[in-house]
Amino acid sequence: MSNVESNVRPEYDDEIQKIADYVLNYSIDSQNAWETARHCLIDTLGCGLLALRFPECTKHLGPDCEGQITPNGARVPGTSHRLDPIKAAFDIGCMVRWLDYNDTWLAAEWGHPSDNLGGILAVADYISQQNISQGRQPLTMKAVLEAMIMAHEIQGVLALENSFNRVGLDHVLLVKLASTAVVAKLYELPRERIMAAISQALVDGQALRTYRHAPNAGSRKSWAAGDATSRAVRLVDITRRGEMGIPGVLSAPQWGFYDVLFSHTNKDLATKPEGERKFKFQRDFGSYVMENILFKISFPAEFHAQTACEAAVILHPQVKDRIDDIEKIVLTTHESAIRIISKEGALANPADRDHCLQYMVAVPLLTGDLVAENYADEYHAQHLSIDELRSKMVVEEDERYSKDYHDPEKRSIANAIQIFFKDGSSTDKVAVEYPIGHKRRRDEGIPVLEAKFHANLMTRFIESRCDEIIELCSDQEKLEQTPVNEFMDLFVVN
DSSP states (O other): OOSSOOOOOOOOOHHHHHHHHHHHHOOOOOHHHHHHHHHHHHHHHHHHHHHTTOHHHHTTOSOSSTTOOOTTOEEOTTSOOEEOHHHHHHHHHHHHHHTSOSOBEESSSEEOGGGGHHHHHHHHHHHHHHHHHTTOOOOBHHHHHHHHHHHHHHHHHHHHHOOSGGGTBOTHHHHHHHHHHHHHHHTTOOHHHHHHHHHHHHHSOOOBGGGGSTTTOOTHHHHHHHHHHHHHHHHHHHHHTTOOOOTTTTTOTTTSHIIIIISTTOHHHHTSOTTSOSOOOSSOSSSHHHHTOBOOOSOSSOGGGHHHHHHHHHHHHHHTTOGGGEEEEEEEEOHHHHHHHOOOSOOOSHHHHTTOHHHHHHHHHHHSOOOGGGGSHHHHHHOTHHHHHHTTEEEEEOHHHHHHHHOTTTOOOOEEEEEEETTSOBOOOEEEOSOTTSGGGHHHHHHHHHHHHHHHHHTTSOHHHHHHHHHHHTOHHHHHHSBHHHHHHTTOOO
């Protein structure tokens, strides 16, 4: 047995090369993807603007040092902040994610690919202003939409077959990875530099999921994505300055990502020989994820509960006058919902409540709706009937729901509710398999999404500014041709 290690530096891992080649060489020819990216952009920005109503979010925003001035600094929509792109990426990402209202991707791993907009928009605005100051052309919004499509694809395709949550890692790892790749592209880094930046994102410390789960669920989950996309911008900046990459970051025996963080608790991988412990790819990178993204249109709630909330709203008229007569509420759901958001016992804070299936069902059963304010401590304290309803709920898995959740042709997020009364009567079992934000309900969903955007704009801007923004964002060609800095000008609050 040798007492020395081989010091032959490897080529970059194939997975890293695959991501770099995608962002450098892939041409997006799907009009569906471009149009969905536009809808994703407005929905994501609207979610961020709505979050500015909540002091727990806004306390995180602004320069790290009071009075700090950044020439050509990136703007934070809905504010007067002009920040360095690293902090601006954090702020935008924090706003976007705060209310758990932006888009979602569900597979073996789940997550919110529009979280990447934090890094994309901050860097695109900064580059555009820098270019103008040096007599060069700014980036256009088409570059932003392209980066969004690619970030969605990287995060979403890796999530299809690779469950990071099962090894205790948070899905924001994929935000950091995807943001790194597309931000490096925005900076026009060459292939080797893009791969070096990606390797830095993979070797970086990865967040644990504990802040999303009982009994430690808390507000970090609302800024974790902002932290991830901001960290990506930082790692790209380090790489732009010439920092070397780590070519075998994934595959290095004992010290690489697969052996240290992924396969040691993943039985399917741990039993495989070295060289076969790697990410699975169900499909090549293209524009599949953006085309099939799930929009949160109706409720600011964890996505596994969206259809349950919809079913509860349907049942509200039948139960609103019979709340005290309820004996039992049966929630039929899929395995992922049970594992992630089914809880009993006291709920400690708003972040705990918006990740509790039973809470998210109880509120619309009682009121006919679910809004962000329903998670507040004050609201919860004033409505004890919510916890009374929670105590009557029984959660069951339907194996078909779980199967269809993973079926690439369906990707349903099914939930059903049936309510039983003390006199022996019951409601019908109300099942909703596809939420309004699903691709199968696009025709129904897009008008509601646009109305959501308009309502969110009105929380921050005067009506004439809202009209100006909506007019631009409703015109695909005009939006794509708009310089990023001019687009961002529309969202500045003085």
